[in-house]
Amino acid sequence: MxxxxxxxxxxxxxxxxxxxxxxxxxxxxxxxxxxxxxxxxxxxxxxxxxxxxxxxxxxxxxxxxxxxxxxxxxxxxxxxxxxxxxxxxxxxxxxxxxxxxxxxxxxxxxxxxxxxxxxxxxxxxxxxxxxxxxxxxxxxxxxxxxxxxxxxxxxxxxxxxxxxxxxxxxxxxxxxxxxxxxxxxxxxxxxxxxxxxxxxxxxxxxxxxxxxxxxxxxxxxxxxxxxxxDLPLRISTWIGGITFGFSLLGILFVIIRKLTVGGSVAGWASLVTIILFIGGLQLMCLGVLGEYLGKVYLESKHRPLYIVKEEK
The missing domain is CATH 3.90.550.10 (Spore Coat Polysaccharide Biosynthesis Protein SpsA; Chain A)
Incomplete structure (x- = not known):
């Protein structure tokens, strides 16, 4: 049986x-x-x-x-x-x-x-x-x-x-x-x-x-x-690397413009927009990292998956 x-x-x-x-x-x-x-x-x-x-x-x-x-x-x-x-x-x-x-x-x-x-x-x-x-x-x-x-x-x-x-x-x-x-x-x-x-x-x-x-x-x-x-973590890394690359290009652009044209870069509004964009990406990546960290935190506590009050 x-x-x-x-x-x-x-x-x-x-x-x-x-x-x-x-x-x-x-x-x-x-x-x-x-x-x-x-x-x-x-x-x-x-x-x-x-x-x-x-x-x-x-x-x-x-x-x-x-x-x-x-x-x-x-x-x-x-x-x-x-x-x-x-x-x-x-x-x-x-x-x-x-x-x-x-x-x-x-x-x-x-x-x-x-x-x-x-x-x-x-x-x-x-x-x-x-x-x-x-x-x-x-x-x-x-x-x-x-x-x-x-x-x-x-x-x-x-x-x-x-x-x-x-x-x-x-x-x-x-x-x-x-x-x-x-x-x-x-x-x-x-x-x-x-x-x-x-x-x-x-x-x-x-x-x-x-x-x-x-x-x-x-x-x-x-x-x-x-x-x-773990792809979301890797995507966050890629986004951070790409954003950093564009930031380097932006720095080079500002330096070359300063040496060749002179004066400050016009357009503070666009600059603020870029800063907010990069800040948003950073917060998003930190949020993804935080989700995984939260999972690790719960696992490390070793709490029981459930508590039985009555069984028969």
Missing amino acids: KKISLIVPCYNEEESVNLFYDTVTPVINAMSPTEKIEPEYIFVNDGSSDHTLDILRNLQAEHPDTVHYVSFSRNFGKEAGLAAGLEASTGDYVAVMDVDLQDPPELLPKMLNLIESENYDCVGTVQHDRAGQGWFRAWASSSFYSVINKISDVHIEPNARDYRLMTRQMVNAVLSVGEYNRFSKGIFSWVGFKTTYLTYESQPRAAGTTHWSLKQLLQYSLTGIMDFS
Whole structure:
């Protein structure tokens, strides 16, 4: 008998938890007619302010052998939830899923078959489209993947979801990456292993509303870029070098003009404009440097990624 651990992060998802369990359980039970699959549900309550924890307690009491939960002391973010779920999992295979059923559980049997029959270590998923997200979010997401794959040594599949099924060996490799600032999609690619992707049409949420604002998505994108590329730092260096070169040319121009024409250079307004331009570039480069320095500062503190208040 093999065990599949289902990692399900939850944040204010009181309407979705029972619906998720009732929908996924029949799929798990029917996955292998010749060899029974033992499920392990690990719900991670990421500091929800609604009744999500109460529902998880009741669900665990009804199914004590298969349902478990980890509840944080506050909201630590989805990345912390994923890490906590992976650490708590004990299955031979581990799946990461969203509780809102935007990740179709019907793909699980095919994912398991690909791993067992074709020796894949991971089967991920890719949305065929982004219907319902709005044109700006769709464009921003497409641009993010295009940028990060050009500036990073790690290839991240465009429009890839967190929804994936992994072997225990790959999960252990992911857990060995002890970063505080985590970007799981990049980590999944960085550890390597034989991976393939299944494509599916985007699904609406089964209940509730999304908790990801545009600002959070932009911050998450910046985290991904800074975690897997130092190109912004190198661009800052290039900008500084080019600006310095132009400054030297400007000094030469002023000296030659003074020797050949005489008098001071007219146009204080243009001079002030140039000074402000160069000052702006310097501040921008310092800002990029500060972002990386801030990441290093957080890593050096060695704070835990999350704090567990209750688990069962």
